[in-house]
Amino acid sequence: MNTSSLSSKPDACIGVGLRHLHYDEALAHNQSQTPIDFVEIHAENFFAKGGITQALLSDVCEHYQLSVHGTSLGLGSNLPLPQQTLSQFAELVKSTQPKLVSEHLCFNRAMIDDKIYHSGDLLPIAFNEASLAQTVSNIQQVQEAIGRALLIENLSAYLDVSEMDPYSRDSMTETEFLLRLCDAAGCTMLLDLNNLIVNALNQKHADPIEAVMRHVKQLPQHLVGEIHLAGFSEQKVAGFIVDDHGQAVSQQCWEVYKQTIKCFPSVPTLIEWDTNLPPWATLVEQANKARDIALQQK
Amino acid sequence: MSYQTRIIQEIFDAESSRHSLPGMKVYHNNFIENGIRALSITFSSVFALMDEGDFRALARAYLLAEPKTHFDWADYGESFSDFIMTHPNLSEVPYLSEVAELDWLLQGIQRAEDKTFDGESFGLLNERDPNELVFETAPGFALARFVFPVDKLYQLAHEPQLQVEGETRSIFMGDLNKSMRDAINSEQARSIVVWRPDYKAEMLNVSDDVKEVFQHLHNQDSIANIFAAFAEQPEQLSPWLTEQISQKRLYGVRSTH
Numbered sequence: 001m002n003t004s005s006l007s008s009k010p011d012a013c014i015g016v017g018l019r020h021l022h023y024d025e026a027l028a029h030n031q032s033q034t035p036i037d038f039v040e041i042h043a044e045n046f047f048a049k050g051g052i053t054q055a056l057l058s059d060v061c062e063h064y065q066l067s068v069h070g071t072s073l074g075l076g077s078n079l080p081l082p083q084q085t086l087s088q089f090a091e092l093v094k095s096t097q098p099k100l101v102s103e104h105l106c107f108n109r110a111m112i113d114d115k116i117y118h119s120g121d122l123l124p125i126a127f128n129e130a131s132l133a134q135t136v137s138n139i140q141q142v143q144e145a146i147g148r149a150l151l152i153e154n155l156s157a158y159l160d161v162s163e164m165d166p167y168s169r170d171s172m173t174e175t176e177f178l179l180r181l182c183d184a185a186g187c188t189m190l191l192d193l194n195n196l197i198v199n200a201l202n203q204k205h206a207d208p209i210e211a212v213m214r215h216v217k218q219l220p221q222h223l224v225g226e227i228h229l230a231g232f233s234e235q236k237v238a239g240f241i242v243d244d245h246g247q248a249v250s251q252q253c254w255e256v257y258k259q260t261i262k263c264f265p266s267v268p269t270l271i272e273w274d275t276n277l278p279p280w281a282t283l284v285e286q287a288n289k290a291r292d293i294a295l296q297q298k
Numbered sequence: 299m300s301y302q303t304r305i306i307q308e309i310f311d312a313e314s315s316r317h318s319l320p321g322m323k324v325y326h327n328n329f330i331e332n333g334i335r336a337l338s339i340t341f342s343s344v345f346a347l348m349d350e351g352d353f354r355a356l357a358r359a360y361l362l363a364e365p366k367t368h369f370d371w372a373d374y375g376e377s378f379s380d381f382i383m384t385h386p387n388l389s390e391v392p393y394l395s396e397v398a399e400l401d402w403l404l405q406g407i408q409r410a411e412d413k414t415f416d417g418e419s420f421g422l423l424n425e426r427d428p429n430e431l432v433f434e435t436a437p438g439f440a441l442a443r444f445v446f447p448v449d450k451l452y453q454l455a456h457e458p459q460l461q462v463e464g465e466t467r468s469i470f471m472g473d474l475n476k477s478m479r480d481a482i483n484s485e486q487a488r489s490i491v492v493w494r495p496d497y498k499a500e501m502l503n504v505s506d507d508v509k510e511v512f513q514h515l516h517n518q519d520s521i522a523n524i525f526a527a528f529a530e531q532p533e534q535l536s537p538w539l540t541e542q543i544s545q546k547r548l549y550g551v552r553s554t555h
Contacts, residue, residue, distance in 0.1 A: 044370055050412035050437060052497035072369045078302050085369045110306035118366045119309050120336075121328050126301065159321030165301035238323035 012294035013037045013268040014287045015067060025280035027059050035288050038099050040067035040270050047088045067100035068093055074108035075138045076125035090145040100226055102151035102190045124157035126168040127177040139185040151225045153190040156198040156243035175218045182223050189223050193256045194230035198243045212256050216263060224264045229253050229290060230272040245274035249286055262297045312362045333361040336371035341378060341401040344394055346455035375402060393446035400448045403492055407438025407499040416550030423551060428522040433515055434550040436493040441516040443487040447477040449501045495546035
């Protein structure tokens with residue numbers, strides 16, 4: 001594992017999401033010439049037992065420190081954790097020894113007609129005692145399997161689950177839920193600023209940035225272990241802005257980041273861009289911008 | 299019914315009028331778009347050979363007909379080939395179902411567990427009873443049968459020089475059209491060996507005279523069966539074996555006892 005970049009850039013830790021389109025360019029560059037301290041991979045893309053993805057993973061680990069980002073465990077699901085997926089996730093973590101390991105505060109599946117249907121999405125959960133107990137238990141099982149603490153990412157959500165089921169009303173705010181979750185499960189937070197902005201915009205807050213910062217300022221410094229930055233497409237679905245990571249980091253997100261990084265200095269920051277992918281050079285520019293902001297706020 | 303069950307049910311419901319909240323439209327749309335993207339990757343040849351709008355319509359219909367019951371999108375689509383075969387709008391492109399079958403096969407091979415070539419193990423051929431030995435084949439090795447020239451259709455979908463009009467494409471299309479006519483007229487399945495020598499899956503058309511040998515390999519039959527298949531032309535065995543090793547279709551020999 002190459003750590004020279006970290007020793008040469010000690011004041012900020014900036015990563016980018018590594019997607020298939022960029023593999024060649026990302027691996028062709030000399031690490032010392034690239035202002036990237038780590039790359040994030042989606043765990044499920046590397047679950048294959050063999051083949052080119054395993055070889056690629058090995059190459060990536062030679063070039064960069066790694067962040068493994070899970071998207072399929074559905075930690076807030078009422079159903080038991082999927083043991084095979086958990087084993088694959090744990091094996092990946094153990095074999096790559098990543099700098100960061102994260103998952104989402106969501107559910108993704110349910111039993112219908114004796115079959116488990118999988119949405120393949122990150123779906124919102126109720127912020128109540130039952131959800132808290134279930135999610136804590138699931139996170140603890142994952143942490144036991146991987147032998148380390150998880151970072152849990154806050155979600156963008158397009159509905160309030162209590163409107164679907166009056167028996168699942170929220171009994172606390174998302175922030176309160178996350179704080180209690182981290183305390184009970186021994187995990188920390190992946191603070192996704194874009195998700196907070198998307199939620200604030202969809203909830204029609206008069207001042208979305210103020211709404212996001214109100215949330216951010218309630219978080220203790222020691223609980224935030226990573227920050228995600230992203231943008232979103234202008235095209236709406238059913239009147240909602242969709243968190244599609246399909247554009248450069250939004251202006252609102254940069255504005256919020258300037259304030260947030262002051263609260264959590266030196267926390268690793270990741271640029272996410274998953275659809276409508278730009279050239280690798282554009283991602284590097286975004287990473288440079290994040291680094292400049294992080295250093296200016298010190 | 300819990301909210302989790304209800305949300306999942308509504309995501310899989312094609313009728314947006316039954317979505318209880320506007321936000322459900324986003325999740326339903328996410329499911330469809332993610333699914334179309336996943337299917338276009340898994341079935342990359344089908345995607346390349348179809349008009350994009352037609353592929354999207356086909357994928358959408360499949361997503362609503364075949365619930366996703368796997369965690370990984372890469373595991374979704376096993377019945378896509380059958381779905382295409384029975385789709386009323388695709389009766390004029392009967393080869394698409396077989397192309398989908400090939401795509402699914404290749405995707406499995408690309409993800410198959412790695413193996414290590416064991417050259418020394420071939421020494422067992424001189425030491426042990428061949429009835430007690432089997433060949434260790436390459437990752438994903440299989441013998442598949444297709445009526446249509448799916449190997450050529452795969453080339454048409456993926457080879458860069460065939461994506462532009464010109465002499466190369468013109469000659470190729472002439473050859474492909476002849477193969478397609480032959481396939482429709484004879485309706486006799488041809489055999490194709492698929493395997494992964496390193497990172498990329500390969501295909502080989504197999505003539506009827508050696509099909510039996512590859513069938514034994516596919517079945518993991520004993521090496522004695524393979525030797526027997528060369529009984530009438532024993533001089534062909536050694537070159538055949540050399541070719542299988544050099545092409546990395548065989549990774550070694552192992553004892554079954």
